[in-house]
Amino acid sequence: MKRKLDDTDWSSKDAAAKSARTNFSSFSLDPRLMQAIAKLDYHTPTSVQTSVIPPALEGKDVLARAKTGSGKTAAYLLPILQHILISKESNAPATAATTGLILVPTRELADQVHKVIEGYTEFCGKQIRAVNIARNISDSIQQSLILDHPDIIISTPSRAAIHFNTETLDLSPLKYLVIDEADLILSYGHENDMQVIAGALPKGVQTFLMSATLTDDVEQLKDLFCRHAFVYKPDQKEEQGEGGSVSQFYISTGEDTKFLLLYVIFKLKLIKGKSIIFVADVDRCYRLRLFLEQFGIKACVLNSELPVNSRLHIVEEFNKNVYEIIIATDENEIMGEEDDDENADADEVEGNDDKDNDQPKNKKKKRKSKESKLRKRDTEYGVSRGVDFQNVTCVLNFDLPITSKSYMHRIGRTARAGKSGMALSFYVPKELYGKHRPTSVASAENDEKVLERIKRQQGKMGNELKPYNFDMKQVEAFKYRMDDALRAVTKVAVQNARMKELKQELLASEKLKRHFEENPEDLKHLRHDREIKVVRVQAHMKRVPEYLLGKGQAANMVQGSGKAVPFKVGGRRVNRGKTKGKGKGRTVGKKKDPLKSFGKSKR
Numbered sequence: 119m120k121r122k123l124d125d126t127d128w129s130s131k132d133a134a135a136k137s138a139r140t141n142f143s144s145f146s147l148d149p150r151l152m153q154a155i156a157k158l159d160y161h162t163p164t165s166v167q168t169s170v171i172p173p174a175l176e177g178k179d180v181l182a183r184a185k186t187g188s189g190k191t192a193a194y195l196l197p198i199l200q201h202i203l204i205s206k207e208s209n210a211p212a213t214a215a216t217t218g219l220i221l222v223p224t225r226e227l228a229d230q231v232h233k234v235i236e237g238y239t240e241f242c243g244k245q246i247r248a249v250n251i252a253r254n255i256s257d258s259i260q261q262s263l264i265l266d267h268p269d270i271i272i273s274t275p276s277r278a279a280i281h282f283n284t285e286t287l288d289l290s291p292l293k294y295l296v297i298d299e300a301d302l303i304l305s306y307g308h309e310n311d312m313q314v315i316a317g318a319l320p321k322g323v324q325t326f327l328m329s330a331t332l333t334d335d336v337e338q339l340k341d342l343f344c345r346h347a348f349v350y351k352p353d354q355k356e357e358q359g360e361g362g363s364v365s366q367f368y369i370s371t372g373e374d375t376k377f378l379l380l381y382v383i384f385k386l387k388l389i390k391g392k393s394i395i396f397v398a399d400v401d402r403c404y405r406l407r408l409f410l411e412q413f414g415i416k417a418c419v420l421n422s423e424l425p426v427n428s429r430l431h432i433v434e435e436f437n438k439n440v441y442e443i444i445i446a447t448d449e450n451e452i453m454g455e456e457d458d459d460e461n462a463d464a465d466e467v468e469g470n471d472d473k474d475n476d477q478p479k480n481k482k483k484k485r486k487s488k489e490s491k492l493r494k495r496d497t498e499y500g501v502s503r504g505v506d507f508q509n510v511t512c513v514l515n516f517d518l519p520i521t522s523k524s525y526m527h528r529i530g531r532t533a534r535a536g537k538s539g540m541a542l543s544f545y546v547p548k549e550l551y552g553k554h555r556p557t558s559v560a561s562a563e564n565d566e567k568v569l570e571r572i573k574r575q576q577g578k579m580g581n582e583l584k585p586y587n588f589d590m591k592q593v594e595a596f597k598y599r600m601d602d603a604l605r606a607v608t609k610v611a612v613q614n615a616r617m618k619e620l621k622q623e624l625l626a627s628e629k630l631k632r633h634f635e636e637n638p639e640d641l642k643h644l645r646h647d648r649e650i651k652v653v654r655v656q657a658h659m660k661r662v663p664e665y666l667l668g669k670g671q672a673a674n675m676v677q678g679s680g681k682a683v684p685f686k687v688g689g690r691r692v693n694r695g696k697t698k699g700k701g702k703g704r705t706v707g708k709k710k711d712p713l714k715s716f717g718k719s720k721r
């Protein structure tokens with residue numbers, strides 16, 4: 119049976135037409151937009167852009183399902199910006215009105231979309247004004263921003279609904295509506311807000327539903343917002359032909375060995391470039407950061423506890439290469455658990471039409487229970503989902519996520535914009551399940567189940583997860599250092615680090631500035647609060663003694679199928695440290711750099 123998303127299905131049969139449009143100039147975009155595209159160094163449109171921009175320029179509604187990092191933002195923004203520029207030229211002097219509303223599930227994403235618009239409109243002068251009302255600003259500032267009638271408003275659904283209900287936001291002039299990350303909007307509890315907005319839309323609004331997966335929620339939104347959409351849903355081949363593939367590996371490991379491997383991987387720079395390490399909860403974020411710090415490895419943390427402005431700042435810093443490693447918790451907190459038999463994500467990704475239509479009641483039931491689980495959670499938080507972390511070489515799942523969907527979004531943080539990347543996942547099989555597993559980490563049984571689901575889901579998309587084998591004998595040589603470091607990172611140290619970070623964020627908070635001005639004593643207390651001690655720094659731990667790196671040892675750390683692992687040579691970057699030749703032990707030197715041989719051994 120055919121899936122409902124059938125209005126105008128764009129698939130590989132149109133490949134010939136698509137290949138004829140391989141550059142941005144074929145879209146006849148405004149020269150100012152073309153200038154921005156050139157400045158951003160976009161040479162060719164991605165597949166979703168090639169397919170979606172032409173019908174969108176013709177005014178068609180669009181429903182696009184494309185993998186993470188495939189360039190969906192430009193696919194809807196460029197046509198909207200083009201329309202606005204044209205209408206301004208033909209209707210001048212027009213009265214100011216908000217014609218574009220972009221809804222995203224989280225504040226982080228709102229900020230990101232706003233920045234992307236700023237980039238695309240850099241050469242448009244003041245012709246296009248966009249405001250982000252999801253920012254952490256007072257209601258009165260939000261109101262004045264809206265009443266200034268910018269061309270485009272970016273918001274979370276809840277903010278938009280609030281301002282609509284208070285009659286600040288007038289939706290009657292609206293011409294373009296975008297629902298970005300559509301598969302997540304409802305799971306963040308925005309259903310009522312979406313109903314409010316749908317009921318207030320004027321006729322003829324061009325709607326864009328953009329999503330990485332086609333889920334029930336997207337289907338629901340489609341019914342609500344765009345019945346006759348142009349549907350972009352690339353087949354497996356097309357998606358793979360896009361480039362930007364992620365090589366996926368998993369390592370079977372015990373809880374303690376995870377730390378050992380982490381140390382080896384990052385200290386020996388077996389991964390070249392930037393990494394995101396995903397962990398199960400906030401405590402783990404700090405634990406890992408303190409652990410890595412012991413070896414002189416700098417990392418920043420990103421979690422739900424940090425104020426939204428701090429989170430935005432952290433992503434910015436990471437994108438500016440201030441940090442090479444980010445340790446993040448993710449949407450596990452909001453994604454809920456997958457039903458055992460369901461694996462709905464995989465089916466939905468593939469568009470399992472029969473299932474959709476044959477079991478509507480079951481699906482509705484599932485959807486309801488899923489929604490009620492999710493509804494309870496924070497409605498405006500998501501630290502990684504959809505966030506454009508740039509140039510990430512590796513996503514390392516220190517703790518396996520608890521759903522295959524979450525896995526897909528995690529690994530979508532690498533291999534963006536046609537680049538390739540790798541995902542490395544630690545998983546704890548039943549027999550290696552130890553006592554020290556944090557309660558928030560799914561049970562060992564779950565790790566096994568989840569890995570199976572992930573493999574199935576990725577398999578359906580033509581992707582394979584390969585085992586990655588370290589020669590544990592070689593790795594074990596590093597164990598005593600790991601033990602030393604782990605001993606130093608006590609529970610108290612983790613709590614202190616968590617407190618310290620929050621304290622710093624409070625001091626830096628713009629929102630509290632006024633409070634501190636009015637209550638200087640509070641500020642004084644916070645500043646002079648006793649210095650929070652975290653972990654004693656052990657200088658010797660920062661160096662890797664030569665005997666641990668005996669000739670070719672690192673090269674032999676990977677065994678068997680590990681030969682295919684694309685760990686890159688860390689090369690000169692290892693040497694960048696000022697410690698070379700100083701101190702008692704020798705650091706990793708250029709000639710003795712184990713990564714060189716490691717890299718050579720990879721294929």
Ligand SMILES: Nc1ncnc2c1ncn2[C@@H]1O[C@H](COP(=O)(O)OP(=O)(O)OP(=O)(O)O)[C@@H](O)[C@H]1O
Nearest residue numbers: 160162163164186187188189190191192504506535
């Ligand atoms: N044609 C292009 N050429 C080069 N880079 C591009 C192109 N289009 C987009 N990009 C870049 O690719 C990255 C990913 O784009 P974008 O965030 O739009 O992806 P996405 O599909 O929305 O991902 P997600 O689903 O994770 O939100 C961005 O850094 C963007 O600037």
